[in-house]
Amino acid sequence: MYYSFPDNFWWGSASSALQTEGAREGETTWDHWFSREPNRFHNGVGPQQTSTFYEHWKTDIALLKQLNHNSFRTSISWARLIPDGIGEVNPQAVTFYNQVIDELLAQGITPFINLFHFDMPMAMQEIGGWENREVVAAYARYAQICFELFGDRVNHWFTFNEPIVPVEGGYLYDFHYPNVVDFRRAATVAYHTVLAHAEAVRAFRAGNHAGEIGIVxxxxxxxxxxxNPADLKAAHIADLMFNRSFLDPVLKGEYPQDLVALLKSYDQLPACQPGDSELIAQGKIDLLGINYYQPRRVKCRDSAVNPDAPFMPEWFFDSYEMPGRKMNPYRGWEIYEPGIYDILVNLRDNYANPRCFISENGMGVENEQRFIENGQINDQYRIDFISEHLKWLHKGISEGCHCLGYHMWTFIDNWSWCNAYKNRYGFVQLDLATQQRTIKKSGEWFAATAQNNGFTRE
Known part of the structure; x- marks a missing residue:
């Protein structure tokens, strides 16, 4: 069967500043954490050793063109642009980002620019990070500077990438700095992130900039x-905490009342100030980026909560390992392609069918060199992964879901937080020793799919 996609569909990939650019002038939380605890990073590889986009941006963008991208998402590093978070703008950073944006446009590739991808400037973290409203104000200023510097050429802006992840990693589950386990502080970080998002949206609208603004x-x-009612309740609470805590504010301009009531009953609500509700209502977006990798399967708890343990989301549910589920054994994640369709249908039916696109979807695989044939990685498993997700995406579009594109994570194998280069995701293989780039079989397949605006699949 041939799967054809709408005209002007966005075909591309996504990356981030911190994971690709390499060393920067301003220190981030990742640079700081790595200097203190390199043992927490796979093979001791830190954020200085990334895929050298800062040096190779021009040839990398030529590769994007070769892969028939018509769009590409990356981020601006707050710490590179404003090293201390609040002070002078770094002119070298302005030059670099201008060159990247101009070259993308020259190659016919639409830039999608994100403002924050986990890379908190360390100077901002030292005064409390997202726990401190001064950092919210500093971020709003940074966003406004970006709009003024680059907004004449960038028409697709995003305030945050996966804002729930620094909440989970930094304040609940100990996989991001500052390695705090404290739900109330986590809730404050999440709340202030929503306020920061809304401040950026308000600044964008006030500046009468062309284009649109969203979030990923x-x-x-x-x-x-x-x-069973107990399982249904468990899934509902998991959805409230991990999806709707950001989805509702940015699409509806308010928090779900049952989430507020739940946190209030356990005395876990963040401190609110007059005017916050009005600000959040102004943060409604034009475009939603959706990152989808895996489903969350939950069941009701089978055991009582330890009353002396820290308050956690898992007070309300347990993870459920469904028998017979399909797995990516390298990453340890379930592969469930219909999830992408279920997300789109939920948005269509419960959120007024917003303009959206798949901003990340991908498959990380360890030691891909074992699949080299005639000098090229034969990653047929990645082609199967993408095409099966695209089939379900196609079904959603055919049923009226307002999905405008598909971006793969990622373009070139890049550094990935604490996992460094353990799992590879790229269309393009990166040789760490030589920085040589080699297109994988999946890259050729994607280039053909983008060119044809569709593909054939049984």
Missing amino acids: LNLTPSYPRSQ
């Missing part, structure tokens, strides 16, 4: 083990 959320559909 990682949406993980919460599937209950069964239709």
Whole structure:
């Protein structure tokens, strides 16, 4: 069967400043954490050793063109542009980002620019990070500077990538700096991130900039083990905490009342100030980026909560390992292609069918060199992964969902937080020793799919 996509569909990939550019003038939380605890990073590889986009941006953009991208998302590094977060703008950074944006446009590739991808300037973290409203104000100023510097050429802006992840990683589950386990502080970080998003949206609108502004959320559909009321409630609470805590504010301009009531009953609500509700209502977006990798399967708890343990989301549900599920054994994640369709249908039916696109979807695989044939990685498994997700995406579009594109994570194998280069995601293989780039079989397949605006699949 041939799967054809709408005219002007966005075909491309996504990356981020911190994961590709390499060393920068301003220190981030990642640079700081790596200097203190390099053992927490796979093979001791830190954020200085990334895929050298800062040096190779021109040839890398030529590769994007070769892969028939018509769009590409990356981010601006707050710490590179304003090293201390609040002070002078770094002119070298302005030159670099101008060159990247101009070259993308020259190659016919539409730039999608994100403002924050986990890379908090360390100077801002030292005064509390997202726990401190001064950092919210500093971020709003940074966003406004970006709009003024680059807004004449960038028409697709995003305030945050996966804002729930620094909340989970930094303040609940100990996989990001500052390695705090404290739900109330986590809730404050999440709340202030929503305020920062809304401030940036307000600045964008006030500046009468061309184009549109949105946010990128990682949406993980919460599937209950069964239709038992206890399992349904568990899935509902997981959905409230991990999806709707950001989805509702940015699409509806308000928080779900049952989430507010739940946190209030456990005395976990963040401190609010007069005017916050009005600000959040002004943060409604034009475009939603959806990152989808895996589903969340949950069941009701089978055991009592330890009352002396820290308050956690898992007070309300347990993870459920569904028998027979398909797995990516390298990354340890379930592969469930219909999840991408379920996300789109939920947005269509419960959120007024917003303009959206798949901003990330991808498959990380360890030691891909074992699949080299005639000098090229034969990653047929990645082609199968993408095409099966695209089939479900196509079904959603055919049923009226307003999805405008598909971006793969990622373009070139890049550095990935604490995993460094353990799992590779790219269309293009990166040789760490030589920085040589080699297109994988999936890259050739994607180039053909983009060129044809569709593909054939049984």
